[in-house]
Amino acid sequence: MSTTQSERLRGLLEPLVAARDLDLEEIEVTPAGKRRVLRIVVDSDEGVQLDECAELSREASQVLDDSDAMGGAPYTLEVTSPGADRPLTELRHYRRAVGRLIKAQLTEAAGGGELVARITALDESGLDLEVPGVKGRKPTARRLSFDEIAKARVELEFNRKSAKRGEKADEADEAEAIDEIDEAADNDVNDENDEHDEHDENKEEA
Numbered sequence: 001m002s003t004t005q006s007e008r009l010r011g012l013l014e015p016l017v018a019a020r021d022l023d024l025e026e027i028e029v030t031p032a033g034k035r036r037v038l039r040i041v042v043d044s045d046e047g048v049q050l051d052e053c054a055e056l057s058r059e060a061s062q063v064l065d066d067s068d069a070m071g072g073a074p075y076t077l078e079v080t081s082p083g084a085d086r087p088l089t090e091l092r093h094y095r096r097a098v099g100r101l102i103k104a105q106l107t108e109a110a111g112g113g114e115l116v117a118r119i120t121a122l123d124e125s126g127l128d129l130e131v132p133g134v135k136g137r138k139p140t141a142r143r144l145s146f147d148e149i150a151k152a153r154v155e156l157e158f159n160r161k162s163a164k165r166g167e168k169a170d171e172a173d174e175a176e177a178i179d180e181i182d183e184a185a186d187n188d189v190n191d192e193n194d195e196h197d198e199h200d201e202n203k204e205e206a
Helices: 003-019 050-065 091-096 171-205
Strands: 023-032 035-043 075-080 101-106 114-122 126-131 140-145 149-154
Touching: 003 023, 003 035, 003 050, 035 050, 050 075, 091 114, 114 140
Parallel strands: 035 075
Antiparallel strands: 023 035, 101 114, 101 149, 114 126, 126 140
């Protein structure tokens, strides 16, 4: 996807996403056989519900149909939330990961290597972490500035008690729930886009 197309798509879609108090995390166009797939990734501090994905899909489909941002070739629209192990690149990503275990690749200035630790708090300059103990030792606290992090992502955990909901929740269950949101949202929009594509193909034959 060209920079110009990316900027135009973001300009069309960001107001729709913002109107629902969501963040537009990513826009990606990839080839898929004779079609293309336009994937829109959205998120919020409270997560993204199935109904929100479906409604946003319909709104985005209408806006895209009314423009020529995707050109005349057929495409499939997907509206989804980030995966459980998505990269952490913005302050809001770290904020939403408080209480979660992360794996961070440290910069040379921080000594290099990888650090696996749980985020306990954060501010604009860095993270307060709890580093798990090894061989029965107690966890230790560590402060890590954002400048010391080359890249980081959430580590999947199993049988972890949810800090937000106060109930048992597997990361596997969370990933499965996200997949269900993706699949349901895709099903909602695929039918609409199939009709749109067939209409275009009929015009071409005429």
